[in-house]
Amino acid sequence: MTKPLTLAHLRKKPPSTSSKGPGRRRITSPVLKLLGARIKQVRLLKGITQDDLAYGIPMDRSQLGLIENGRTAPTVLTLLKLASALDCEAGELIPAMAEVRAILRREQQRERQPAME
Incomplete structure (x- = not known):
């Protein structure tokens, strides 16, 4: 069960963002890494170069x-x-929900752990 969104969630800065030009953000996320890896895997299986x-x-x-x-x-x-x-x-390019859920659970567990000082 996921926690409902509150105003505190909306005020939080997205993780690992950097801007490049107005309105442009790069977001680093384990889910995006999984999606990108899946796209790359299919591309390589088809024998197609990035170019x-x-x-x-x-x-x-x-x-x-x-x-x-x-x-x-x-x-x-x-x-x-x-x-x-x-x-x-x-x-076929989108990772299975089981993989996504596992990643999201790990992220939630990391967020719950107290920061080590």
Whole structure:
């Protein structure tokens, strides 16, 4: 069971953010890393290079690298374009819920542990 959102949650700064230009944030998240690893795994299984995949979408190769490394979140449209270019279903690029839940549980446990001083 998850805790309901409160105003305190909304005031918290997102973890590991850095800005690059107005309105642009990079968020580091274990779930994004898992998503990026899954995209990379499918790409490699299909024998496609980052350059070829980026060219086929079209997308900047460095942006694709950020997605695969879990440093930025792809949009739904980008996921659909990736699935199309990789000739697979979009759901194949998204990690299984069991994996996501396990990661989220570990994150919650880390947040609950008192900080060591």
